[in-house]
Structures are given as C-alpha cells and as structure tokens.
Amino acid sequence: MSQWQKNLHICRNHLTDWSKRKFKNNKIEIDSLVDQLNLMQHSWEENTENISRIKTKLNDLWRKEECYWQQRSRIKWLQNGDSNTSYFHQATIQRRRQNKIARIKGENGNWEQSQKGVRRAFEEYFKELFTSSGSRDWNSILNCIEPVVTDDMNRDLTRPTTLEEIKDAAFQMGATKAPGPDGFHGTFYHKYWGIIHNDIQGFTTDFVTGQAIPKPLNSTQIVLIPKIPNPEAVSQFRPISLCNFSYKILSKILANRLKPHLPSIISPTQNAFVPDRQIQDNILVAHEVFHALKLKKSKKKFEMGVKLDMNKAYDRVEWDFLEKVMQKMGFNAGWIQLVMSCVTTVNFTVVINGQRGGAFSPSRDLLQGIKLNSGGPTLSHLLFADDTLIFLKATTQNCQNIPRLLQAFCAASGQQVSLTKSNVVFSSNTPSYVRASMCAILGMPDVTDAGKYLGLPTSWGRAKKEALVYVKDRIFRKVHGWNQHCLSLAGREILIKSVALDVPAYPMNIFKFPTTLCKEIDSVLAGFWWGQNGDNRKLHWINWDTLGQPKHEGGMGFRNLHEFNLALLAKQCWRILMEPQSL
Incomplete structure (x- = not known):
C-alpha cells in the first residue's frame, strides 16, 4: 500500500467517526423541534425569540436532510430548485428496489436464492469471462498492421508530468460520480486540492517514471444494473466498473496525452473516440446504404449488409494481444509499460445488494476495443467502437471469406462474434435461394430490418x-x-x-x-x-x-x-x- 493510500485510509476512519458524532438521526431531531414549535405557536408573543431560533435550526436540518437524500438518490438532473426531500427519498427507495437481486438463475439452470449462492453465480461468471483463453496465433492479424506512431509522438506520450497537467486531469472528471472502493468522490479531490496536490503529484510521478501501480490503488468494484425488467440470468445485468478517483487521474493523464494523436493513429473508417468525428456520420451513411439495398432492382448484382454483434467486446480483449498490437503500431516500450500497468494491476470485487465479495484478478479485460483492418474481399465497413456494419456483394467467395477473417481475428484477440445476434440484410433483388445459401455459409439469420444501429433505426418503410x-x-x-x-x-x-x-x-x-x-x-x-x-x-x-x-x-x-x-x-x-x- 502506497503512502497516499495509507493517508486516505486514516482520513476515512476519522471522517467516519466525525460523521457519526456530527450527523446523528436528523429525523428524530426534526420531529422534536416541530413538536416544540407547535406548542410555542399557542403563545407566540411570549416565545418570539425561541420560535425564530427553532425555525432557523429546522431550516438547517431540512437542508441537510435534502442533501442526504439527494446524494443517495443519484439524481443528476436537479442542480437547484425548491426542497424535494420526499422525491429524493422515493427515488432512492425505487432505485434500491429495482437494483436488488433476490435470486438468479445459475449456469445449470437452477435458481440461486441465498445471498451466498447469488454472489457465487456472479463471481463465477465474471471470473470465467475475465480469464485468458491461453496461447493463440496472431501473426496473420499483426501482419496487417502498419506502424503509424512516430518518434515525436512517443516523446510526447512519455514526457514527464507537471502539476498543471495532473490538476487538469483531476478537474476534468465529474466531482459527484460514484466513488471506488476507497469511498472518496472527486469532490474531495477538487475541494482539498491545495492540501493534497503534493501527494497526488508524488504517486503520479512514480507511475510515469515506470513504477507499478499499487494493487489497492487499482482496486475496482463491479456493480450490476439490470438491462431489462425482472432479469433472471447473470448476462441480463450490465456490469459497471467503479474505480478509485486517484487511479482515474492516472488513466485520464494517459487519455489526454493520446487524444491529440488519435486522428493519425485510428483508421478513417473508425469514428469512435476521435475528435471531430461524429457518431451521426455513421448513422447517416448506414441509413442511406440500407435504403439503397431496399430500392435495388437490378437482376444481375446482388448485395448485402452484415451487422455484427461482438459478445462482451471490451471484456474479451486479451492483454498480450493488446501489447503486441501497440508494439506493431510503433508505440515505444515506455508508453506500452504505462498502459499495461493500468490494465494488468486491476483486481475486481463484485458488489451484490450493497455487499462486497472477495477480490479476484482477471487475466483479460479492457476498457477500449481493438479494431481489425485487414485484407480479404472488397468490403465497405462502418466501425464505431464495437458496432460494426459490413457491406459487400452477395457472392459465395465473399461469404466464405468473412467467417475466415472473423475467425482469425477472434482467435488472435479473444473476441467472440455472436452469430445468433448478428444478421444479414440483402438487397431487394436478391432471390430467396441466394439468400438461403449465403446465410447458411455465414451462419447468420436473414432479416428485412437490421434493427437499431448506434441506438437508431437503420431503415423504415413509408411509416x-x-x-x-x-x-x-x-x-x-x-x-x-x-x-x-x-x-x-x-x-x-x-x-x-x-x-x-x-x-x-x-x-x-x-x-x-x-x-x-x-x-x-x-x-x-x-x-x-x-x-x-x-x-x-x-x-x-x-x-x-x-x-x-x-x-x-x-x-x-x-x-x-x-x-x-x-x-x-x-x-x-x-x-x-x-x-x-x-x-
């Protein structure tokens, strides 16, 4: 444990004791003051000063009560307005009720209803998901990657940190976002920056100069949000990672340094994460292409669009593959060491109904996906993070090459394509026997509507x-x-x-x-x-x-x-x- 983590631990213990002494049960005190105020109202002329004092005290307690419930309600839209304590209280109760996991169906199909059984089901699921699949052949994939990182880029990425850079990273992040395992919000760092900045600069400098991130600093809690009402399976929950704010400062510094170089590094066909490239561009192009497929009348050329669904794309990226890709792109050893230190020192704890489980260390998992840019059939593709559309001629050769390329990519990176959730949309002039033949090769269903892409419909009819x-x-x-x-x-x-x-x-x-x-x-x-x-x-x-x-x-x-x-x-x-x- 670093000195910074020790200081936080001591501070947290003192704050806990202080909170118990300072902020007792406001509800009891409020009810008592209201009763006193009601009694004094009958003879208000004799108790003017006492009434004024009690009202001032009540207003202060009500303000604290509202603040208490607002923080627990996670309501982000209200910045100011009148008192909404009742609303915040109801929102907190409703959120806790929705997120409570009373039972879950395990891998064997049996219901787990005990708290211990529910926790075991989730921990086994994530341990398996975050476990490396072992050695793989990635040469064919890496050979498709050209060096794009220059020496000047590497020097900029690995330059020494300054206090101004560290402060910018800390203050660019939300102050009231959910805290990590150490319990400290960004508000603490923002408000007391003048006191703690030297300690922050110390462990940040250690990190940039090559020292490993201490395990407690990179501890992460996994909290679970239902994807659908009344979920039954583990896969129907969305995992959200809660990192310590001190760790997020380190990762934010790396992200800020990499950001200006992204347009030179990332392919023009990938619109995610790059400044001045907008998600709307992908949607506009996709909508126009699907519309063209629907209107195509020529009887000679058959075309199709393939929508790929990557199963847990960010969670399945293999660490060694990430490292090899960065080497191939031209990143120097110093930068690669910084990135891999962030990735490999993490340990997870699954939180079920507010209770933490045991910690475990993954051997794969990532916060950002990897893109394939390889040869093969003549494809036109749209990429936005892990949302992928491929447009091509509906020929046997193309349909045979797509699974081969995807299989090579998945074998190297650890990714997995969900064939049942992927689909194919053919041009309206494609005969049924051609559709059936192409879908049999691809192993994907034929649909008339690809559904939503990046959250919006890909096509519609007259209505x-x-x-x-x-x-x-x-x-x-x-x-x-x-x-x-x-x-x-x-x-x-x-x-x-x-x-x-x-x-x-x-x-x-x-x-x-x-x-x-x-x-x-x-x-x-x-x-x-x-x-x-x-x-x-x-x-x-x-x-x-x-x-x-x-x-x-x-x-x-x-x-x-x-x-x-x-x-x-x-x-x-x-x-x-x-x-x-x-x-």
Whole structure:
C-alpha cells in the first residue's frame, strides 16, 4: 500500500467517526423541534425569540436532510430548485428496489436464492469471462498492421508530468460520480486540492517514471444494473466498473496525452473516440446504404449488409494481444509499460445488494476495443467502437471469406462474434435461394430490418412515425415513472427541460420527425406539467404553445420540438457543406 493510500485510509476512519458524532438521526431531531414549535405557536408573543431560533435550526436540518437524500438518490438532473426531500427519498427507495437481486438463475439452470449462492453465480461468471483463453496465433492479424506512431509522438506520450497537467486531469472528471472502493468522490479531490496536490503529484510521478501501480490503488468494484425488467440470468445485468478517483487521474493523464494523436493513429473508417468525428456520420451513411439495398432492382448484382454483434467486446480483449498490437503500431516500450500497468494491476470485487465479495484478478479485460483492418474481399465497413456494419456483394467467395477473417481475428484477440445476434440484410433483388445459401455459409439469420444501429433505426418503410414512436414511448415511461405528488411545479419544470426534452435530441440530429409525433410528445409533457396521471385528467389552463414562450413573455420557456428538430437538421446540413470529407 502506497503512502497516499495509507493517508486516505486514516482520513476515512476519522471522517467516519466525525460523521457519526456530527450527523446523528436528523429525523428524530426534526420531529422534536416541530413538536416544540407547535406548542410555542399557542403563545407566540411570549416565545418570539425561541420560535425564530427553532425555525432557523429546522431550516438547517431540512437542508441537510435534502442533501442526504439527494446524494443517495443519484439524481443528476436537479442542480437547484425548491426542497424535494420526499422525491429524493422515493427515488432512492425505487432505485434500491429495482437494483436488488433476490435470486438468479445459475449456469445449470437452477435458481440461486441465498445471498451466498447469488454472489457465487456472479463471481463465477465474471471470473470465467475475465480469464485468458491461453496461447493463440496472431501473426496473420499483426501482419496487417502498419506502424503509424512516430518518434515525436512517443516523446510526447512519455514526457514527464507537471502539476498543471495532473490538476487538469483531476478537474476534468465529474466531482459527484460514484466513488471506488476507497469511498472518496472527486469532490474531495477538487475541494482539498491545495492540501493534497503534493501527494497526488508524488504517486503520479512514480507511475510515469515506470513504477507499478499499487494493487489497492487499482482496486475496482463491479456493480450490476439490470438491462431489462425482472432479469433472471447473470448476462441480463450490465456490469459497471467503479474505480478509485486517484487511479482515474492516472488513466485520464494517459487519455489526454493520446487524444491529440488519435486522428493519425485510428483508421478513417473508425469514428469512435476521435475528435471531430461524429457518431451521426455513421448513422447517416448506414441509413442511406440500407435504403439503397431496399430500392435495388437490378437482376444481375446482388448485395448485402452484415451487422455484427461482438459478445462482451471490451471484456474479451486479451492483454498480450493488446501489447503486441501497440508494439506493431510503433508505440515505444515506455508508453506500452504505462498502459499495461493500468490494465494488468486491476483486481475486481463484485458488489451484490450493497455487499462486497472477495477480490479476484482477471487475466483479460479492457476498457477500449481493438479494431481489425485487414485484407480479404472488397468490403465497405462502418466501425464505431464495437458496432460494426459490413457491406459487400452477395457472392459465395465473399461469404466464405468473412467467417475466415472473423475467425482469425477472434482467435488472435479473444473476441467472440455472436452469430445468433448478428444478421444479414440483402438487397431487394436478391432471390430467396441466394439468400438461403449465403446465410447458411455465414451462419447468420436473414432479416428485412437490421434493427437499431448506434441506438437508431437503420431503415423504415413509408411509416416513419412507427419507426420513431419509441421516442414518445420512452418519454411517456419517464414522466410516468416520476412521483408527481412529490414534485412542485418548479421541480416539474426542471425535469421537463433537463430530462424529458433531451430524450429526442439524439435522433432529431439525424431524422426529421413527423409533425404529428412532435404534437403527441407535447401532449404527454403537457399532461405531466398539469399533474395528469393515467385516467385522472386535469384541466390545462394554458395551451402548450403559450407555455413554450420565453418567461419574460409570459411562458415557461419549454422547447418547441418541431422547431428544435429543424434547427438540428440545419446544423447537420451546414456541417456537411463545410466538411464534406467527414462522410
């Protein structure tokens, strides 16, 4: 354990003791003061000073109570407003109820209902997932990689750290994000930077000069978020890694150093992680290509689009493969040692229902995927992290080469393609016997709609509204999931502006929404604003268009979705005109 970790441990013990003494059960004290205040109200003229003193004390306790429940509710949208203690309390209870794992189905299909059995099922799953598959043949894959990292890049990546660089990394990260195993939020680092910066600079300098990261510093908790309502299997939970903030400073420094060099390192076909490359570009191109496949009428050339689903893409990257790829790309030994130190010193602890299990060390797992760029058939491909689309001619040779290339890549990297979740979309002119033959070779199902790509529909027919109605449904679920009786109008205003009206922003960047759909979304939000719940209809005293006016003109400043949609599309058009090479 480093000196910094020892200092944190001592500080945490002192803070725990101080918290128990300073912040006792506020509920009991609040109830007692309220009772005293009620008694004094009967003879308020004689108790003016005492009443004023009790009110001041009550306001302070209520403020602390609200802060307590807000921190535990994980509500991020509310920055200010009136007291919402009841709402935060209900949100905390609801979140804990949703995330509670009472039972789980094990690999053998039997239910595990004891806390010990549930924990064992998750730990066995992650240990197997994070265990290396052993020696592999990667020469054929590595031969496809060309050196792209220059000596100047390497010198910049491995330069000595400065206090300013360390501070920038620390303050670029969210202060209230969930803490790691040591329990210290970013708020602690930001507020007391003047006291702790020398210690931070000390262990950061040790790291950059080649010293290994101490195990406690790189301890990580795995918390589990349900992917679907009422999950049954371990795979139906999404694992979230909670790292110590001190470790995140180290990884942030590396990320900041690498960021300006990414456009020179990453292929132009990969749009993730690179500044000035936008996710919308991939969606626009994918949507146009699938649309072209649907309209193709020629009887001579058959084409297809393959959508690949990588099974646990980030978790299956083999460490030795990552190291070899970095060597092949031209990174020097100093940089590779820094990256591999971050990757290989981690140890995980699975948290079940708030209780930690035993720690275990993985032999593979990664926070960023690896991209293949190899020869073979003439392919046009779109890559965004692990979301991959391949467009090519529907020929036997191409369909035989794709599995061969994927198998070579997976054997080298540890990746695994889920064939049942992958699919193939053929051009409309492709005969059924050709479709059946190609799908048999690929081992993937033939579909008319590839589903969603990067969260948005890849295609639709004449009814665009049906393809986008999920946006309205999502907003409906959100507003009806909030406890209206716990929220004032000020709270509802903040919710509508900061949460509900942000839901359609992403698809509105790409697609023009039907006017009728925009009006239906407005109707859902208006019902929430006036307190409507289910069949309990409320009178709308002012129409939604008036509420959309600025506050100084008598409205509430709610966004007009139709006009907002047009503004976003105009922005995209302008960007494409100014940067045609982005597509």
